[in-house]
Amino acid sequence: MPSLHALPAFQDNYIWLLAGADGAAVVVDPGDAAPVLAAARQGLRPVAVLVTHHHADHVGGVDALLSEYPVPCYGPDDPRIPAVATRVGDGDRVAVPGLGVAFDVMAVPGHTRSHLAFHGAGHLFCGDTLFSLGCGRLFEGTPAQMLASLDRLAALPGDTQVCCTHEYTAANGRFARVAEPGNPALEARLADVQARRARGEPSLPSTLASERACNPFLRIDEPGVRATLSARLGHAPRDRVEAFAELRAWKDGFAG
Numbered sequence: 001m002p003s004l005h006a007l008p009a010f011q012d013n014y015i016w017l018l019a020g021a022d023g024a025a026v027v028v029d030p031g032d033a034a035p036v037l038a039a040a041r042q043g044l045r046p047v048a049v050l051v052t053h054h055h056a057d058h059v060g061g062v063d064a065l066l067s068e069y070p071v072p073c074y075g076p077d078d079p080r081i082p083a084v085a086t087r088v089g090d091g092d093r094v095a096v097p098g099l100g101v102a103f104d105v106m107a108v109p110g111h112t113r114s115h116l117a118f119h120g121a122g123h124l125f126c127g128d129t130l131f132s133l134g135c136g137r138l139f140e141g142t143p144a145q146m147l148a149s150l151d152r153l154a155a156l157p158g159d160t161q162v163c164c165t166h167e168y169t170a171a172n173g174r175f176a177r178v179a180e181p182g183n184p185a186l187e188a189r190l191a192d193v194q195a196r197r198a199r200g201e202p203s204l205p206s207t208l209a210s211e212r213a214c215n216p217f218l219r220i221d222e223p224g225v226r227a228t229l230s231a232r233l234g235h236a237p238r239d240r241v242e243a244f245a246e247l248r249a250w251k252d253g254f255a256g
Contacts, residue, residue: 002101002121004161005044006202007035012167013057014202016125019044024098026050028118028125029165033061037068047098051075051084052127053115058165059083072097074105076114094118108153110146111136117153123161124208126153131164132206133189134172135217137252143245147220154218158209169193169203175254176216179247180224185213220244 005017005025009032017036019025023045029052030036040046046069051059053076062083066073074094075084088094090107103120108129117126128136129146130153138146173190180186189210193203212218219225220243229246230236237243 002099004123004163004205005039006163006204007039008202009035010057014163014165014167014204015061016163016165017044017046018099018101018121018123020099026096026099026101027065028052028163029058029127030061030065031057031059033064033068036061036065040069045069047071048094048096049073050094050103050118050125051081052117052125052129052165053112054078054080055112055128058127076116078114088116090116094120106152108149110138110141110149113140115141115149119156119160122157122159123163123205124153124156125163127165129153129164130162130211130215130217131166131172132162132169132204132211133176133186133215134168134251135215135248138248143248144241146248147241147244150217154208154212156208158207158212160208161205162208162211163205167203169206170197172215175251176214178254179216179228179250180219180222181228183214183224185210189214216247217244220247 002018007015009015015030016028017025023043024047025044026048027046028050073084074086074088075081077087088105092105095102101121103118106117108115108117111128
């Protein structure tokens with residue numbers, strides 16, 4: 001089985017590497033080339049790059065990395081990502097040379113209009129669409145688009161490793177507690193996060209089973225979440241999209 005590596009970058013980003021026994025590694029969202037090149041000096045060897053979306057903290061290191069390792073690079077069909085040589089889209093399949101792993105490409109608009117996720121080998125590289133205990137802000141998409149994207153991701157197998165790209169879990173958990181008070185699965189997850197961070201470890205990856213049990217953005221149909229939303233709105237949400245839109249707007253202004 002390939003091994004997973006989370007390389008810290010910037011203030012709270014992770015660059016993900018999925019590596020084989022011989023060090024061959026697929027690199028996901030290298031916003032900075034330096035951590036990847038440092039890992040390469042320790043024996044990991046980039047053989048492909050995956051890009052989920054165009055934001056600089058996800059693509060800023062692609063050019064420098066490809067200049068050192070001219071490997072295949074896959075990403076959205078978006079002119080804002082000029083370094084990506086191979087444009088892929090929903091339903092495509094990316095086979096990584098030298099690693100024996102293939103990824104299914106999923107269009108997950110919402111955070112950005114061209115955002116992709118890559119699912120393969122039991123791992124989900126979801127960029128800024130799904131976070132542990134949260135989801136990305138809606139910079140370009142609509143609530144309906146983001147809800148549909150999250151529904152697609154939530155339907156993947158429960159043991160899928162959720163490899164999102166920011167260390168936001170503890171902060172997201174503070175909001176999740178308010179959005180769905182009294183969720184025992186959430187309290188257990190937050191205790192685990194606190195222990196991991198105290199040891200200097202990432203809170204990630206999570207699993208989709210955990211997210212379905214704890215993440216309010218995947219739980220908008222649950223009575224506890226609906227009750228808090230109804231109290232905020234003064235009426236029951238008219239539909240799932242309104243429920244999600246209110247939850248996301250609430251999170252945007254949350255300072256807890």
